Amino acid sequence: MMTIEDISFTYKGKRGTTVLQDINLRLDRGFTFLVGENGSGKTTLMKLMTGILDAGSGSIQIDGIPVGDMEYRKRLAYLPQVFDIYPSLKVREALNFIAGLKGVSGEEFDAQIDGIIKLTGLTLHMNKKIKQCSEGTRRRIGIASTLLGAPEVIIMDEPTAGIDPKERLAFYKTVRECFTGKTVLIATHVLSDVDYLADNVAMLKGGRLVYNGDYEAFKHSLDGRVYSLKCDVSGLYTLEEKYTVLSTKKTGDTYECHVIPLWREAAAGLEATEPNMEDVWLYYERTV
Amino acid sequence: MSAKLFKLYFKLIFSSLIFWLYLLFISGFFCLFTVCIGVTGGDYSFLLLETFVYLEVAVAIFSFCLAVYFIRQRDTLEKVCLIPETKCRAIKVVSLIIASSIICLLPLIYCSVIAVSQQVGFSYCFMTIVFYCARWLEIIILMETMGSLLGYIVKSPFIYLLVLPIVIIFSFLNQYFFQALSSIAEFPEWTKTLISIQNMYVDGMAVDYAVPRLNLLFLSKLIAILAFSTLLLYLLYFAVSKKRRASQSVCMLEGFFSERTENGTTYYSAKYGAIGDDLEKEYESSMTFDHWNYKTMTRTDEPYPSPNKVFQIYYFYDTRGYSMLFGNYMMVHHFTKY
Numbered sequence: 001m002m003t004i005e006d007i008s009f010t011y012k013g014k015r016g017t018t019v020l021q022d023i024n025l026r027l028d029r030g031f032t033f034l035v036g037e038n039g040s041g042k043t044t045l046m047k048l049m050t051g052i053l054d055a056g057s058g059s060i061q062i063d064g065i066p067v068g069d070m071e072y073r074k075r076l077a078y079l080p081q082v083f084d085i086y087p088s089l090k091v092r093e094a095l096n097f098i099a100g101l102k103g104v105s106g107e108e109f110d111a112q113i114d115g116i117i118k119l120t121g122l123t124l125h126m127n128k129k130i131k132q133c134s135e136g137t138r139r140r141i142g143i144a145s146t147l148l149g150a151p152e153v154i155i156m157d158e159p160t161a162g163i164d165p166k167e168r169l170a171f172y173k174t175v176r177e178c179f180t181g182k183t184v185l186i187a188t189h190v191l192s193d194v195d196y197l198a199d200n201v202a203m204l205k206g207g208r209l210v211y212n213g214d215y216e217a218f219k220h221s222l223d224g225r226v227y228s229l230k231c232d233v234s235g236l237y238t239l240e241e242k243y244t245v246l247s248t249k250k251t252g253d254t255y256e257c258h259v260i261p262l263w264r265e266a267a268a269g270l271e272a273t274e275p276n277m278e279d280v281w282l283y284y285e286r287t288v
Numbered sequence: 289m290s291a292k293l294f295k296l297y298f299k300l301i302f303s304s305l306i307f308w309l310y311l312l313f314i315s316g317f318f319c320l321f322t323v324c325i326g327v328t329g330g331d332y333s334f335l336l337l338e339t340f341v342y343l344e345v346a347v348a349i350f351s352f353c354l355a356v357y358f359i360r361q362r363d364t365l366e367k368v369c370l371i372p373e374t375k376c377r378a379i380k381v382v383s384l385i386i387a388s389s390i391i392c393l394l395p396l397i398y399c400s401v402i403a404v405s406q407q408v409g410f411s412y413c414f415m416t417i418v419f420y421c422a423r424w425l426e427i428i429i430l431m432e433t434m435g436s437l438l439g440y441i442v443k444s445p446f447i448y449l450l451v452l453p454i455v456i457i458f459s460f461l462n463q464y465f466f467q468a469l470s471s472i473a474e475f476p477e478w479t480k481t482l483i484s485i486q487n488m489y490v491d492g493m494a495v496d497y498a499v500p501r502l503n504l505l506f507l508s509k510l511i512a513i514l515a516f517s518t519l520l521l522y523l524l525y526f527a528v529s530k531k532r533r534a535s536q537s538v539c540m541l542e543g544f545f546s547e548r549t550e551n552g553t554t555y556y557s558a559k560y561g562a563i564g565d566d567l568e569k570e571y572e573s574s575m576t577f578d579h580w581n582y583k584t585m586t587r588t589d590e591p592y593p594s595p596n597k598v599f600q601i602y603y604f605y606d607t608r609g610y611s612m613l614f615g616n617y618m619m620v621h622h623f624t625k626y
Contacts, residue, residue, distance in 0.1 A: 050370055073370050085365040088303055094365065097299075100292045101369040145368050 002027040002049070002153050002183055006058035009044055019044045020207045023058075027153065027183050031197045033215070034187040036204035037285060042187045045204065046155055049185075050078045062153055074103060077151035081158045083142035087131035091122060091141055094130060095148065102149035112148065119178055120144040136167045143174055153183045160193055172196050191277045203284050210284050222280055226258050227270035242266040244287055246279040289371065290379060296365075297383035301358070310354045311391065317346045318394045340395065340420060341460050341486050347424060348431045348459060348485070351388060352451040355435030358384050374528045381436045381521060388428045395420035419502045426513045427485050430458065433520040441527055460486045485513060541599060557600035567600055574620045579611040 007023040020041045036042050047053040049060055051067045060067040062075045085094055095113050104112055117126055120140045125133055133141065139159070146154050159175075160168045168190070175184075176197060185202075188194065194201065194215070201218045203211040211218055226246065231239065236255055239245050243259035243266060250256075258279050261267040275283075301307050321343045358380060366376045396417050403413035434454065439447055456465050462484055466475045481487040545556040557567050578587040587610060596616035611620045 076370065078368060078370060080364055080367055083364060083368075084362050085368070086300055086361065088300065093299075097292070097296050098365060098369055101289060101296070101366070101371060103289075142368075145365075 001029075002060070002062050002185075004045075004049070004058070004060050007045075007048060007055050007060065008057060009041075009048060009053065009055055018207060020048075020204075023209055025202055025209065025212060027185055028200075029181060029183050030199035031179075031184045031186065032200040032202055033194045033198045034185055034202050034204065035189070035194065035281070037189075040204040041207040042204055043157065046078075046157055046185075046187060049155055050076065074149060075152045077146035077149065077154045079142050079146045079154070079156040079159055081161055083138055083145075085130060085141075085145075088129060090127055090129055091133065092117070092126040094141065095126075095144060098145045099148045104149055112150070116144045116147045119147070120174060135163060136170060139163070139167070139171050140174055143171075143178055147178060151182070154179060154185070156184070156186045158187055158189065160188065160190055165192075168193070169196075191281060195277060203281075205285060219277065219280060222260070222275040222283055224272065225260050226273055226275040226279055227261065227267055228256060228258055228273040229270050230254050230256050244283065246282045247276060290375075293366075293371070293376065293379045294383055297380050298387060300361075301384060301387045304358075306354065306357050307387065310350050310388070313350055314347055314391050315394065317343055318398075322398070337399075337416065337420070344424065344427055344486055345455060345459050345461065347391065348427050348455045349451050351428050351431035352435040352454065353448055354388065355381070355384060355432040356439030356447055359436040359439040374525050377436070377440070377524055377528050378521065381433060381524065384436075385429055385432050388432060389425055391428070392421040392424045395424060415502050419506065422502075422506075422510060423486070426510055429517045430485055430513050430520075431455075433517040433524070437520050437524045437527065440524060458483060458485050460484055541601075553595060553598060555598045555600060571598065571600065571620060574611050577610055579613055579618075581613075 004023055004025040004027075007020060008018065009020040010018045023045065034042050034045065044053065048055050049067070051073065054068075062072055065072045065075065089097070092113070095117070096109075099109060099113055117123055120143050122137070122140055122144060125137050125141075130138065130141065142159070146156075160171055163171065172193065186193070186197070198215040200213060201211060201215045202209060203218075211221075227243075229239075229243075232253060233255065236248075236257075239257060239259065242263075243257075243261055246258040246260065248255055248257045258273060258275065259270075260283065261270070321339070359377065363373065363376050366373070399413060399417045399420065402408070403410075403416075431454075435451075438450060442450075456462060463480050466480050469475065541556075543558065545558065548555050555567070555571065581588045595613065595618035598618045598620055600620045611618060613619075
């Protein structure tokens with residue numbers, strides 16, 4: 001279990017920018033998605049969790065072990081957004097080096113690497129150079145690298161950025177197979193990723209945690225409050241006087257908008273609709 | 289962990305085509321050099337060892353470029369293992385220096401072969417070998433720490449061209465540089481020898497026999513160069529640890545500016561030309577419009593933060609009159625439509 005308590009972070013400098021404020025978060029086993037728009041503080045929070053940045057105040061711990069401790073590092077794995085490791089290395093060589101640098105040794109060394117190669121389906125690729133591997137295979141090497149050292153907590157920074165939907169699904173299938181039973185935190189912008197795997201959601205806005213909890217509850221938090229209305233382009237400009245405007249879809253010259261009325265009477269004549277993930281996301285981004 | 293990092297870097301260096309090209313080029317130059325000695329000198333003797341200085345320029349150039357290439361390799365593998373970047377960079381530079389020092393075998397082999405063929409005394413031969421190996425090593429250390437630091441800080445590929453002025457200044461070639469400057473100012477002899485890796489502090493008289501000069505002057509220079517390289521390595525460490533605050537780009541504004549400070553914000557505007565305009569009114573007016581997001585090149589109506597410095601630029605082209613924010617800096621179209 002990972003706990004983050006009272007974490008705030010300000011970049012030093014003449015005019016320090018506060019990126020995170022009063023973050024309290026507890027990560028239990030399962031998949032937690034860290035969502036939020038660009039600049040909301042996701043990457044900074046992950047850097048603090050991996051020990052790349054030092055928070056100064058507050059505490060980050062895994063099972064009571066503080067960040068910065070060698071034992072903490074052993075229990076944590078990190079997968080960066082771009083997994084472009086040295087292309088001249090062979091897959092097996094790269095995994096050997098990673099295992100060695102993570103402190104895996106002795107009899108466990110070969111057994112663990114062999115097991116992970118098998119689990120991630122890399123058996124046929126282990127003698128290939130990384131530069132000869134496809135993007136999908138490289139992602140699997142990334143997953144394999146995070147599994148080495150048997151960490152308890154895994155942090156992934158936008159792992160599906162820049163890959164097509166087919167590879168994305170394959171990636172998450174492997175993630176689900178390999179990381180079940182571990183504490184996994186995945187930062188993403190892709191809403192479909194959240195829907196595919198999430199047990200919990202943590203949402204950052206302007207450096208503050210605006211939602212932290214069960215994904216199903218997050219998904220249904222707007223049930224019964226969202227209405228659908230249609231208007232033309234000129235109508236779009238006046239909508240915000242009466243509604244919080246959520247997702248908008250254009251069909252021909254007509255716009256179909258999902259809205260939440262600002263007062264009860266404004267809902268008169270509107271048709272209630274089931275909110276989608278984009279609605280929930282936009283609601284928390286704009287109003288909370 | 290450090291031993292495993294060394295192992296990784298040696299593996300990467302020795303399996304790299306660039307490194308083998310480095311060895312090949314220097315060996316090639318060395319062969320060319322020995323042929324030239326044969327043509328000009330007639331025999332491959334100790335008498336002509338001083339002509340190594342020309343070959344050492346090639347060593348310096350290739351060492352610098354090699355360091356730039358290696359320091360720029362991405363370190364994702366190390367990040368995955370949560371190894372601090374400062375440690376990775378330092379070990380990478382040291383590994384590269386150790387691997388590159390293989391080329392010290394060239395003067396060693398050359399001197400040994402000639403010593404045998406000319407029946408030179410052991411101690412003299414040994415001193416000569418130590419002298420040239422140490423000098424080549426100091427060239428490698430200085431050029432590779434410098435290449436690593438500059439290659440890390442300067443992102444442009446043109447950094448490779450920087451090797452030319454650096455090698456000119458830090459080698460015996462600096463005498464030509466100072467000669468070119470002699471019309472402006474006269475530099476004393478010691479300034480040339482002080483910054484040259486090849487010369488000693490006090491240049492000895494050119495005599496017609498080669499002496500290894502393995503003396504205190506040489507050793508003090510060696511220590512000074514090692515100290516300077518350590519300083520460069522520390523600067524690299526500093527740059528890596530502080531990079532999150534470092535700017536990735538530089539914008540140069542040239543001209544004559546007037547300067548005024550209000551509420552902690554400094555405003556710069558053209559000093560001459562359109563000074564009749566009401567700059568304060570223009571600035572206030574520009575705050576009522578949208579501004580450009582320089583990353584996406586789209587207009588945004590997000591609220592203006594309070595910028596640290598404001599540059600009011602007369603006809604700020606390509607922004608259609610809208611302002612642009614770069615962190616704490618703001619560029620405002622001067623002569624706007626208030």
